[in-house]
Amino acid sequence: MSVLAATDLRISYNGREVVHGVSFEIEEGETLALVGESGSGKSTTAHAILGLLPAGGTVDGGSVVLGDLDISGWTDRALRGIRGAEIGLVPQDPTTSLDPVRSVGAQVEEILRLHGHRDRRSRRARVIELLDRVGIDDPDLRARQYPHELSGGMRQRVLIATAIALRPRLLIADEPTSALDATVQRTVLDLLDELQREEGTSILLVTHDLGVAADRAERLVVLKGGRIVEQGPSEAVLAAPSDPYTRQLLADAPAFATGFRRPEAPPFLRDAAAVAAENPYAIVAEGLVKEFRVAGRERFRAVDDVSFRVRRGTTHALVGESGSGKTTTARLITRFHQPDAGAIEVAGEDVTHAKREQLRALRRRVQLVYQNPFASLDPRQPIIDIVAEPLQNFRVGSRAERRERALALLDRVSLPADLARRTPRELSGGQRQRVAIARALAIDPEVVVLDEAVSALDVTVQARILELLTSLQAELALTYLFISHDLAVVRRISHTVSVMRRGRIVEEGQTEDLFRDPQHEYTRELLAAVPGRTENLV
Known part of the structure; x- marks a missing residue:
């Protein structure tokens, strides 16, 4: 059964269409990767699902079905009940996504409060549990600290803790590791994999890095200029990409490097x-x-x-x-x-x-x-x-x-x-x-x-x-x-x-x-x- 089905999505900014008829499904417990360069429409598509398009952005057509529930055209107020509870978002940049003047514990606790968790003591206990769950050492201390006191990897773990606080069925991870070092990136992606295995969560992974997508996703959807140029099981797409754009992405991905000749030694x-x-x-x-x-x-x-x-x-x-x-x-x-x-x-x-x-x-x-x-x-x-x-x-x-x-x-x-x-x-x-x-x-x-x-x-x-x-x-x-x-x-x-x-x-x-x-x-x-x-x- 599909957790999410997007059908023929068309999205525009100030009247100019930027996503042209995008369709895909995400199954239970599956990781699906949206892959493409900046401007390909991948983040716009992901944000449209949650009703989080920036000013000037509109969904002009198509549908989004979450489980059995068609959420197309829902108002922002209606979608607030979905965000966090049914669909969690892990944004790209923890530096700009976290409030610098509030402790990280207070920021994780906020989503619990907004979704009706009234008891303050139980909220705080859940925050400590979540920070511990995402692998943050000494979570009681870290909960009292501010974002600038944590490393980039720790801040990204705080965002993941916030995203999973209400045990959503789907996580949208929008370039969740692009600002991180390779070893920290691997640790964060391993954490998402572990959460997926234990909770059965589905993941929509938005990334420009075909190497990351190849490692972590069962299926790939390749976007260029707001259109899907190729999709299918990851192994099949990587083994025999049918579209020239996918072949170019594969050639340019650093770990694949099929289209790049290293400099000769002098x-x-x-x-x-x-x-x-x-x-x-x-x-x-x-x-x-x-x-x-x-x-x-x-x-x-x-x-x-x-x-x-x-x-x-x-x-x-x-x-x-x-x-x-x-x-x-x-x-x-x-x-x-x-x-x-x-x-x-x-x-x-x-x-x-x-x-x-x-x-x-x-x-x-x-x-x-x-x-x-x-x-x-x-x-x-x-x-x-x-x-x-x-x-x-x-x-x-x-x-x-x-x-x-x-x-x-x-x-x-x-x-x-x-x-x-x-x-x-x-x-x-x-x-x-x-x-x-x-x-x-x-x-x-x-x-x-x-x-x-x-x-x-x-x-x-x-x-x-x-x-x-x-x-x-x-x-x-x-x-x-x-x-x-x-x-x-x-x-x-x-x-x-x-x-x-x-x-x-x-x-x-x-x-x-x-x-x-x-x-x-x-x-x-x-x-x-x-x-x-x-x-x-x-």
């Missing part, structure tokens, strides 16, 4: 004799230490005796979970942080204690590309001014020459010239990241530091950006320091890798060697957490 990585013939290093880090003072606690050592070397023209990856120290290490290399101990060389020059003019010169040699291209670009500036800004800051060329250079850079990162007058909000995430890359290249740096530069992007957009970075490296002899928590992505772009945990490097080496024969248990754990066909990683 000669000096293949031929040891070539090493002595050159000055090979663009970055040398020796014994780096960085501590931070935390209010009310002892000093926290974020980077602890970190050493590595990056050869010119190659990509070196620093990989690890949040809190491993990789981003702090990158900020030491770029000298946005001063190391407490150790030494840093960039392009043969000691920059450990660089100040003023030496730092300014370093900024020309080393450029950064950040994770969030929307936050790192001025929303008020036109694209051409954003790209030309480093040239202006370093007084390079006339205004006309800077604009000409900016247009050439946009072309180099495969963006059309007609985007030059637009602002970042008018561009897609992938286009914004290309702008960020163009800006980084404006003053011809030797080293580009990419801090989680593709982690916020859909897999198809991510694949195109990685291809762009690889081609730019070959054309311009760039050296990349690539910061990531995702080993499947690291495998695609890096020549060498350092694996970081708790501020220290636990393993390092050439990428192929590390993936083929990881020596440290933590590296093996990171590899095991990659969703999809992990055998493709070697």
Whole structure:
């Protein structure tokens, strides 16, 4: 028997139809995945089921049947009785989904109160039970804490606890792990699987990651442009996708990687004799230490005796979970942080204690590309001014020459010239990241530091950006320091890798060697957490 049947759903925003006749069913105890890129209509479809479309969104046709109950056209007030009780929602971002000024216990308790649980003591006991059920340690303490005091994985568990509080028949999990590290992602998805086995709950999993969908769902529904292009049992769809779009998603998913050729190792990585013939290093880090003072606690050592070397023209990856120290290490290399101990060389020059003019010169040699291209670009500036800004800051060329250079850079990162007058909000995430890359290249740096530069992007957009970075490296002899928590992505772009945990490097080496024969248990754990066909990683 189906728990939910959506038939011929048509949804529009401000009169423009964005979902065109979508139909699917979810059986009891089944996980069905809606898969597609941003803008494919998957989240819109899921939110329409609950009547949670944003302003301007309307369901123009079709039906939604929950069990034997047709809930199509129900008012918001009527649907409140369904939300939580019959259908639970696990949203994407726990940072924005939780109220920062209320304790997590109070927020979980709220759904019990709204659905008629009058006894305050029993509500609080149920909250503790729920937090314990989703694997939060010391639930009595955690219930009194605020969201900022919990890790990202813990906050997502709080959202799951809220979603299952009333034992709903169906859980809608909308990109529930896209903001999490791979090992935390696996733990959260394992929790959903466990809850499903014990409670018989059905799950509608909304995701852009075909690897996650392949691991967790019995059936897949692939959406593109608001239309279903393919659906069926997961194994059948993955073994023989019939639609070109599904084949492209499969080729671009990092863990499948059927359509991506990893960068070839430069000669000096293949031929040891070539090493002595050159000055090979663009970055040398020796014994780096960085501590931070935390209010009310002892000093926290974020980077602890970190050493590595990056050869010119190659990509070196620093990989690890949040809190491993990789981003702090990158900020030491770029000298946005001063190391407490150790030494840093960039392009043969000691920059450990660089100040003023030496730092300014370093900024020309080393450029950064950040994770969030929307936050790192001025929303008020036109694209051409954003790209030309480093040239202006370093007084390079006339205004006309800077604009000409900016247009050439946009072309180099495969963006059309007609985007030059637009602002970042008018561009897609992938286009914004290309702008960020163009800006980084404006003053011809030797080293580009990419801090989680593709982690916020859909897999198809991510694949195109990685291809762009690889081609730019070959054309311009760039050296990349690539910061990531995702080993499947690291495998695609890096020549060498350092694996970081708790501020220290636990393993390092050439990428192929590390993936083929990881020596440290933590590296093996990171590899095991990659969703999809992990055998493709070697």
